[in-house]
Amino acid sequence: MLSSSRFVVAIHALSVLARQSGKGPVCSNVIADSVHTNPVVIRRLMSELETAKLVVATAGRAGGFSLARGADTISLACIYSAVENDAVFRMRKTDPDATCPVAAQLSEVLGPSFKAAEHAMVQSLRQTTLKDVAHAIH
Amino acid sequence: MLSSSRFVVAIHALSVLARQSGKGPVCSNVIADSVHTNPVVIRRLMSELETAKLVVATAGRAGGFSLARGADTISLACIYSAVENDAVFRMRKTDPDATCPVAAQLSEVLGPSFKAAEHAMVQSLRQTTLKDVAHAIH
DNA sequence: CAATTCTGTAGCCACCGCAATCACACTTGA
DNA sequence: TCAAGTGTGATTGCGGTGGCTACAGAATTG
Numbered sequence: 001m002l003s004s005s006r007f008v009v010a011i012h013a014l015s016v017l018a019r020q021s022g023k024g025p026v027c028s029n030v031i032a033d034s035v036h037t038n039p040v041v042i043r044r045l046m047s048e049l050e051t052a053k054l055v056v057a058t059a060g061r062a063g064g065f066s067l068a069r070g071a072d073t074i075s076l077a078c079i080y081s082a083v084e085n086d087a088v089f090r091m092r093k094t095d096p097d098a099t100c101p102v103a104a105q106l107s108e109v110l111g112p113s114f115k116a117a118e119h120a121m122v123q124s125l126r127q128t129t130l131k132d133v134a135h136a137i138h
Numbered sequence: 139m140l141s142s143s144r145f146v147v148a149i150h151a152l153s154v155l156a157r158q159s160g161k162g163p164v165c166s167n168v169i170a171d172s173v174h175t176n177p178v179v180i181r182r183l184m185s186e187l188e189t190a191k192l193v194v195a196t197a198g199r200a201g202g203f204s205l206a207r208g209a210d211t212i213s214l215a216c217i218y219s220a221v222e223n224d225a226v227f228r229m230r231k232t233d234p235d236a237t238c239p240v241a242a243q244l245s246e247v248l249g250p251s252f253k254a255a256e257h258a259m260v261q262s263l264r265q266t267t268l269k270d271v272a273h274a275i276h
Numbered sequence: 277c278a279a280t281t282c283t284g285t286a287g288c289c290a291c292c293g294c295a296a297t298c299a300c301a302c303t304t305g306a
Numbered sequence: 307t308c309a310a311g312t313g314t315g316a317t318t319g320c321g322g323t324g325g326c327t328a329c330a331g332a333a334t335t336g
Contacts, residue, residue: 165312177312178313197312200310201312
């Protein structure tokens with residue numbers, strides 16, 4: 001299916017920020033150490049989270065990333081849609097001229113069901129906030 | 139994320155079977171033509187659908203695949219769980235000995251939320267049956 | 277002002293997963 | 307007995323993505 005590890009990594013990074021909130025920004029190196037990945041990967045991901053207004057980046061010495069708003073106002077659904085742009089279900093584009101009617105119309109027919117399923121998933125993700133996650137970690 | 143195209147291909151193949159039901163089995167070549175893929179890919183996929191009791195394979199000349207039960211008793215959720223064995227959200231296994239508590243406990247903390255989200259998605263998929271799909275195609 | 281420590285991003289490489297394909301043993305109806 | 311299927315192992319090729327280097331720009335510190 002669809003989800004790459006980006007979603008989980010984003011949650012991980014934001015959880016680190018949530019636990020450090022108030023103590024100044026956290027640099028990509030520290031986050032990368034915790035996630036066991038490369039700082040560049042983190043910066044790329046945080047760039048997306050910044051355009052989604054979830055984090056704020058401050059450049060220069062002693063710079064890094066901080067949460068843009070309270071952890072209790074950031075749900076997993078926010079993070080999901082910030083980071084995961086593709087649909088959950090990959091559909092090959094159907095060519096309407098196909099001789100087989102199934103091939104010609106399937107994606108169109110399936111669209112609404114897939115949209116509904118993805119929506120149900122996102123709705124469920126709304127019930128968990130970053131604060132919940134950060135608090136569950138002692 | 140993770141969903142491959144297998145789910146959509148499975149729906150496609152089963153839709154073809156649904157429209158041919160009663161007229162004898164359909165061979166992998168015909169299905170592959172409609173899906174625009176290789177017969178071997180279809181046979182491998184059908185093999186999984188057979189262990190899930192969704193289709194019946196008949197070997198030998200004039201063999202092929204047929205639905206194991208009525209199209210109105212096969213929901214998209216059935217197909218999904220037959221074909222998609224991995225979880226929607228890929229989690230790296232966390233090592234509990236990590237120095238950072240986030241890294242050590244994140245996957246455990248996230249588990250329930252992810253399970254709930256996936257469950258919500260599958261529940262939504264239950265509302266569409268193969269009969270619905272086949273009927274929507276004229 | 278200069279040095280240091282960050283972000284931001286381009287560019288490249290390596291790896292992984294999966295579809296595609298060939299090959300072939302086995303099954304069964306004509 | 308032959309033709310037409312399934313079932314499955316093995317291999318290949320490709321696309322996507324993470325990991326990495328490199329470097330320009332920004333801000334803090336001395």
